[in-house]
Amino acid sequence: MCVYLLRGIAFSKDDSIPKTGKAAIENKLLAEAVLESIIGKKGVSPGARLSLAERLSQLMKENKVEKDATKTDNQDEANDVSLGDKLAKEN
Numbered sequence: 001m002c003v004y005l006l007r008g009i010a011f012s013k014d015d016s017i018p019k020t021g022k023a024a025i026e027n028k029l030l031a032e033a034v035l036e037s038i039i040g041k042k043g044v045s046p047g048a049r050l051s052l053a054e055r056l057s058q059l060m061k062e063n064k065v066e067k068d069a070t071k072t073d074n075q076d077e078a079n080d081v082s083l084g085d086k087l088a089k090e091n
Contacts (some may be wrong), residue, residue: 023030039049
């Protein structure tokens with residue numbers, strides 16, 4: 001079982017999701033290389049790639065529902081620049 005956390009990948013022997021990580025990779029390039037070696041196109045863990053894809057898909061669906069709830073029906077209002085942008089242009 002592989003779970004993508006905000007800052008990395010965590011592994012467990014069952015379907016549980018680890019609450020905390022044991023280590024963090026601070027170097028962005030190294031972290032990307034490690035992720036690529038695990039879940040990349042030629043990665044060593046197709047199961048991890050599938051697990052990550054399923055979880056990210058679910059997160060994106062949940063996020064889309066939240067974003068849709070904040071949309072306006074007024075298209076002119078939706079296309080209008082923000083109040084902050086208007087004030088910046090005026091000043």
